[in-house]
Amino acid sequence: MSLIENMGLVNKDKDRTIKQIPVNLLVENPDNFYCVGDVEELKYSIIAAGGVRQNLVVEPMDDGRYMIVSGHRRCKAVKQLLKEQTVGISDTVPCEISTDHYGNQLLLIETNSTARELTAWERVEQYIRLNSLFKYGIMTKKINGRKRDAIAEVLHESKTNIARYSAISNNLRKYYTDWMKSGKLGISAAYEVSKMTPDQQKEFYEQHLDDAEITLKAIDDFLNPVATPEEMPVAEIEEPMPEQEEVQEAGEVDPEDIFADDEEDAEADQEAESSKPEELEELQTEHDFTMNDIYGYYQMMGNILKKLDDGTCSEEEMITKLQVQANNMIPKLDRLRLLANQIKEMKQ
Known part of the structure; x- marks a missing residue:
């Protein structure tokens, strides 16, 4: 059962019809803003598995065709294989038919949000779309609870990241x-x-x-541009008036000078202390994004294992893909350790 079903965003009890549908009756979803990208690797997986083994999710249209909700890349791969006249590839694919338009829009986002590493635009755009859907969900009482918490849970993101996506989308x-x-x-x-x-x-x-x-x-x-020597203003030197000039004896100390260094030190300490919260916030932000990247690799590794279970990926392909994800994750983990130590030291 999917997360959006657990949260009560779609009807868990509706009948779900599964049938083979010709790919020429499947059309792109106009609401799909995710990049479908290259499907060469997926084509090899489909050939190795003897066809598509994982159901697509589609929504019936008035003209007898079906709009794709989940499975855009699989559909594209099969169409290319048929065009190439690949032996053993059927012109039909297994599809789950869903008539819940609202739930389908949520499902489109949920199934793509962790499928691969997304661009910055895709991450912000899916927040914008989901935010709009949740507004509708709250008005129609399909959704209860705090919107930001629910969005963070559906996108597998921290609430800090959701707040940043909101700032980016607005400003x-x-x-x-x-x-x-x-x-x-x-x-x-x-x-x-x-x-x-x-x-x-x-x-x-x-x-x-x-x-x-x-x-x-x-x-x-x-x-915070750094001024060049040519740009720095020349300080004007004021000559003291003769009648105001005072001669100090050798070894005599001006009382005002006694406290000058202390005041400068105090100002420097105060400035350093005031910059700490800002530096800490920057470190925490980078820490959160690094953690989110690591979680994304974890999700992708889980998806790779899932493909092995459903037969769309061979064991050799699984090993290769997991190695790539693990190698990408190692520098992120090293960076996370460094950031965690820096934050700990700054909080002490």
């Missing part, structure tokens, strides 16, 4: 969309840019059009 200028889709602008950087004023966002965008990747350092340099 980031639309011309950054292509950067997020291409991977040039990640979530952490997008969140920082979203906190800029509209004029700052435009200026930053124009300055970094040719960059391959937007880093947090680039954002920090933009917000």
Whole structure:
């Protein structure tokens, strides 16, 4: 039983019809904003399994065709195999027919949110879509409880990340969309840019059009530029008036100088102390995103094992794919340990 069923977002007791449907009757879902991508590897898995072994989920249309809810990549792979006249591939695929349009829209997001590593744009877009669906769900009393908690649970994300997606969707200028889709602008950087004023966002965008990747350092340099020697103002030196000039004897100490160093030290300590919460927040943010990346690898490894169980992946393919995910996860775990230690030291 899926998470959205457990949460009461779809009808658990509805009848579910499963039948073989010709792929030429299956149409793309206009609400699907996820990238279908290359399916070459999936095609080999389908050939090895002798066809599609996992049901697609489809919604009937008025013209006799079916709109795909879950299984866009499988459908694309089968269509390509048929076009290539691959031997042993049927022109029909097993489909579960669902008439719950609202639940189908939720299912579209749930099945794709952990299927692979998503782009920053896809992660924010699925939040926007799910947020809209939950508003409808609350109005129609299909959903109870706190919306942010429910969204975080469906997307397998922390509530901190959900808050960041909300800030990005509300404040980031639309011309950054292509950067997020291409991977040039990640979530952490997008969140920082979203906190800029509209004029700052435009200026930053124009300055970094040719960059391959937007880093947090680039954002920090933009917000806190370091003045060059030529840009630094020359301090005006005021000559003391002769009548105000006082001659100090050798060894004599000005009483005001006694406290000057102490005041400077206190100001420096206060400045360092005031910057701690900001540094701690930055570390915690990076910690949360790193943890989320690790959880994503964990989810993908689980999906790989699931494919072995349902026969869409061979054992050799499983081993290779798990090795890739494990190798990708190791540097993330090393970084997480470092961040955890830094946060612990800063809190002491």
